[in-house]
Amino acid sequence: MLARKVKYQRPIKALFLFCVLFSFQGMAQQTSPPFTARLINLEAAANTTFTYNARLTNSAKVPRVYQLSANVPPGWNIAYKTEGYQVTSINVDSGKTQDINIEINPALETKPGKYNITVTALTGADSLKLNLEAVVKGTYNVTLSTPSGRLSDDITEGSRREIQLVVKNTGSIMLDNLELSAQAPPQWEASFSPATIKQLEPNKESTVTVTLKVPNKTIAGDYVTTFTVKNNNATSNAAFRMTVKTSILTGWLGILIILVALGAVYYLIRKYGRR
CATH class of the missing domain: 2.60.40.10 (Immunoglobulins)
Incomplete structure (x- = not known):
């Protein structure tokens, strides 16, 4: 009887562990941030471009259009690019994820330091935030x-x-x-x-x-x-x-050639002109 009990307990434990693991994976997928970036902290010179590779996920049951904006310091420029095009808004289908390249160019006079930048994807009443850091270490020139x-x-x-x-x-x-x-x-x-x-x-x-x-x-x-x-x-x-x-040598050589040519013409005229 004990052997049978152990025999049936092993599959039950394995099934229980599988269910727990599956539940944790489901919770991780549900709680994963909808607006993320592979690297959120970049360090570069002020006269270079900070490029962040971001991903925007639409977990709603309907397609959504997200308006993109950011709070960059004065004189800085920011651009959003997807599929090779620069955009200010993006349409994401239900349950889909869209890759976005965020390019930030600091002002040339920016002093070295760390700058916090928040990028916002706004759709209706929902607002998704992505916090980025740009560490400016100086300028190349x-x-x-x-x-x-x-x-x-x-x-x-x-x-x-x-x-x-x-x-x-x-x-x-x-x-x-x-x-x-x-x-x-x-x-x-x-x-x-x-x-x-x-x-x-x-x-x-x-x-x-x-x-x-x-x-x-x-x-x-x-x-x-x-x-x-x-x-x-x-x-x-x-x-x-x-x-x-x-x-100077070339100049004198040219003059000499001209004089020789004039002398030859004069000689021919003197010799054959009398006949």
């Missing part, structure tokens, strides 16, 4: 110029010219791995020393030497070379105008 600020010079065709560039970190966060490049006219050559700045602290600057080589037989005139400094967080450009002049 870099400038590129010359020591004097002058962005023009002249050069003789077929020669080289060294140009001093000044890279300055005008933001409040250290910049790493700043790379320099140039977009020069065809067949021109530009080389940098150094070509990469490993680190540049805020309000500090670094001098870079760029050697610009102009090919032979370049037609005289003005040419523009665009220098660029950038990393993953900041970029800056400087358009440098270079005036190419013809070399």
Whole structure:
């Protein structure tokens, strides 16, 4: 009798545990927040975009239209995007969940700190709240110029010219791995020393030497070379105008060719003109 009792108690206990587990799962599903985000706390620079991946669930028995709004600090911008479109309201069917990307851009003059932002999805008398945190750690910014600020010079065709560039970190966060490049006219050559700045602290600057080589037989005139400094967080450009002049040797050679041609014409006239 005892063996039979134990034999029947085991399935009953298993059934009881299954029912309890199912009940807890049902309660968890019912009590899950209808307006959530995978990450509610993000840290970035003031001149970057804070992007939150949110989910809005309609637990009502009818479709609902939700109006989206938020209390952001003055000068900040916020945008709501779903399915590739920017929206201000969203229609969610009964029992469905809609993904929403919330993009927040702080004002450039925002001071470092933590900012609390509440996003509201309003439908009729119901108001769903989503509390987000944006931790602003400063700004990324870099400038590129010359020591004097002058962005023009002249050069003789077929020669080289060294140009001093000044890279300055005008933001409040250290910049790493700043790379320099140039977009020069065809067949021109530009080389940098150094070509990469490993680190540049805020309000500090670094001098870079760029050697610009102009090919032979370049037609005289003005040419523009665009220098660029950038990393993953900041970029800056400087358009440098270079005036190419013809070399003195080339000029005298041209004059000599003209004189030789005139002499040949004069000789032919003197020789054959008498006949």
